[in-house]
Structures are given as structure tokens and as C-alpha cells.
Amino acid sequence: MTDLNTRLDGAATGTGDRTRPRAVLPALCLTQITSWGIVYYAFPVLLSRITADTGWSTGATTGAFSLALLVSAAAGVPIGRILDRRGPHLVMTAGSVLAVLAVLAVAAAPNLPAFYAAWAVAGTAMAATFYHPAFAALTRWWGPDRVRALTIVTLAGGLASTVFAPLTAALSEHVDWRATYVVLAGVLAVVTVPAHAVALRAPWPPAPQPQDLDLSAGDNETARSRSFVLLAIAFTLSGFSMYAVVIGLVPLLEERGASPTAAAWALGLGGAGQTLGRTLYATLATRTTVTTRTAALIGLGGATTVALALVPGPIPLLVLLSVLAGVVRGNLTLLQATAVTDRWGTTHYGRLSALLTAPATIAAALAPWAGAALAGPLGGYGGLFLTLGGSSFAAALLATRTAAREKAGSTGA
DSSP states (O other): OHHHHTTSTTSOSOOOGGGOOTTHHHHHHHHHHHHIIIIITHHHHHHHHHHHHHOOOHHHHHHHHHHHHHHHHHHHHHHHHHHHHHOHHHHHHHHHHHHHHHHHHHHHOOSHHHHHHHHHHHHHHHHHHSHHHHHHHHHHHHGGGHHHHHHHHHHHHTTHHHHHHHHHHHHHTTSOHHHHHHHHHHHHHHHHHHHHHHHTOSOOOOOOOOSOOOOSTHHHHHHTSHHHHHHHHHHHHHHHHHHHHHHHHHHHHHHTTOOHHHHHHHHHHHHHHHHHHHHHHHHHHHHSOHHHHHHHHHHHHHHHHHHHHHOOOOHHHHHHHHHHHHHHHHHHHHHHHTHHHHHHOSTTHHHHHHHHHHHHHHHHHHHHHHHHHHHTTTTSHHHHHHHHHHHHHHHHHHHTTOOOOSSTTOOOO
16 A cells, blocks of 8 residues: 555645546545455455365465465556556456456356466456555545545545455355355445446546656665665564454454354454544654654554464454454554655655565565465464564564664654
8 A cells, every 4th residue: 555655745736626526535435445345355254164165275275365466566567557647447447347257256266276367367456446546546636635535535445344344254154155255246346337437537637747856866875774674674574464464363263262253243343443543643643753653553563463362252352452453554554654754755755665665565465375374383373373473573673773864854753
């Protein structure tokens, strides 16, 4: 998500209300909830049912989902070029159709190679329908009001698991996982395809002229600085832990005796916590230095992960811990989005953000597969979460050394 926010500083500020289609914001709120909820959050809910039915190992099954995230990261670059030239209408409408076909292919996959191929297609659909194109649309159309619009959409997107994790669990109580995905594909088709086709038809405003063409060696100097490298490592360790926890939460709770439905509700309520966390970040940012809040939030992520590893129950307490973990995740999303500007300003925001988040993006893509693969050797998901908590604590320690002292003109702590 951080690379999407790199568009903000260079966005147009002159696209007034006349070029702002009114239907875009509510449509994107609805489609982000639906797309994330079905293409992303349904998988951890259905994982145990998929493995039980097919006999595929958890690691092998989760590897297909990790492949989708890797494909999404790779596809985002060419899709971004199309968005800049043509706008979101074609990209998001075609992406929605592709997402429906991909989910149907997942449901129909007769073997593991076909399952992987279906998820690879789903990865391309993710790149065309998730935050990347939505943020591009709002940044260009909303101009000076883009931050408000982006906040509204991310708050809505945070509810995806709250809505669709319990819904997916409820469906899977009555039909098998394949039929569940077929029903969800129908919902995806009914909601996202017409919403993108109709709401995003407005003329695409011309690209704004860059306001800062300073491409001097300053960004190279910053990228090689000790604080930048340590921050990149910290975000990579933290991102790996955060995404492995999201995918591993349902099987962890099932190990503790929770029903699949209760575990899905825990995941969904964690999404509600994530939305709440995003509303709190602005206040936190005004009361703490950038280094302090970076270390504190990453450390809190580790603390909630360790608590989930060590607390055996009861289930309501584990659900509460899931919500608290979601609150921290919501703050971490915005922390990463503002990391560069808080330390080094906006001059080289695009390139520095891309460099900063590239390893974290790869780690997030590998986390679902790696977490599932490590759970067995570590004695189950409790052992995995304990290890992930340790990774976050190491990241928090590194984050204490990320004040931008090396570069003149820094706005860091």
C-alpha cells in the first residue's frame, strides 16, 4: 500500500469539483470491501477446509496464495502505467471480470498445478482492483481533497474481513469450499463489475506537471544512509510478521478449540480493529516523534502476536487480542505510508518509498506460504506466532536507530 501513497505528493491540485465524478467514492468503498473480502480474506477462512478436502498440505496450498501476491506486486508496475495514461475505468472493470473468472477457476481446480494457475490469475486481478488503481483514481480526480478521499476508502477497505470472513464461514457451514467460492464469485460479479463499469466512466483529467524535478544525488545519499537501511530491514521483518499473523490467525484459533465460524469472526473483528487504528493515527502522530512511534507500534505488533501465542483461551479473550492486533496493523499501514516524508521530506518521496517498501512487499507476499511451512517444525501455530513476535521485537529495536541524522534538511525526530 505504501507505494500507492507515493502518488499523493505529486498529485494534481487543480482538478476541481467539475472533474470529480460523485459516484466514484461510494463505488470504490463498496468494491474495495467486496474485492478484498472475497479475493483475499476468504482464503484463510477456507484454508483448513481446502486441505481437508483435497489432501494438499497447508504449506503447498498457502503457496498458491503467496504466488498470487507476488504476481500482484509484479503486475502493479505495467498496470500503473496504463492507469496514468487511460485512467481506472478499463483497468478496474477488466480486473473485476478477471477476478470473477479467477475465483471460479480456484473453485474448479482439479489438482494443485491448476490451483496455482488460478491464483496466479487472481494475482493479476488483485493488481487491477485493489488499492493501487483505486488510489490512482482518487488522487487524480480529487486533487487537493485526495487525502480525505483516500482515508475514507481505506477505512472502508478495513471492513472487508469484518464483512466477508464471517459470511464465508457461514456459507462453508452449508456447502463445501468449492461451492462457497462459486457463491462468492457471484457476489463479486454482481457488485464490482457494474460498479466499476458505471461509476468510473468520467473523463480522465490530464496528468499534472511535476512540481519537483530535482533528481540530484540526494536521494541516492539517503538510500545508502544507515537509518534508511535499518528502517527498510525493520519494515521487512515487521511486514513479514504482520501478514503471516493475518493468514495464520484462523488455524491458530482452531488449534485452541475455536470453531471455524468463531475463528472467522475473530479475523473479521480484527479487520474492524484495523479500521479503528487508522482513525487514531493522526492523534498519535501529533504526540510522538517519528522514531518513537515507529519503534512503539512495531513493538506493540510483536506484543499482540506473542500474546496470541501464549494465551490458551478462553476464545473471547483471543478474539479481543485479535482486535487489538488489528488496531496496531491499522496504525502500521499509515506509519509505513508516512515514513519517508516524516524523515526526509517530499523531494524524493516516490523513489525512496519504492526502495523502502520493495523488500517488505516481497516479505508480505512470501509470509502466507512461509508461515504455513514453518508452523509444523515450530510445533504448531503457537510456536509460529512466538517466533513472529520475536521478529517484530527485533524490528522494533532496529527502528530505534532510524532517525534521519545522516541527511541535511531532515524532518525526522
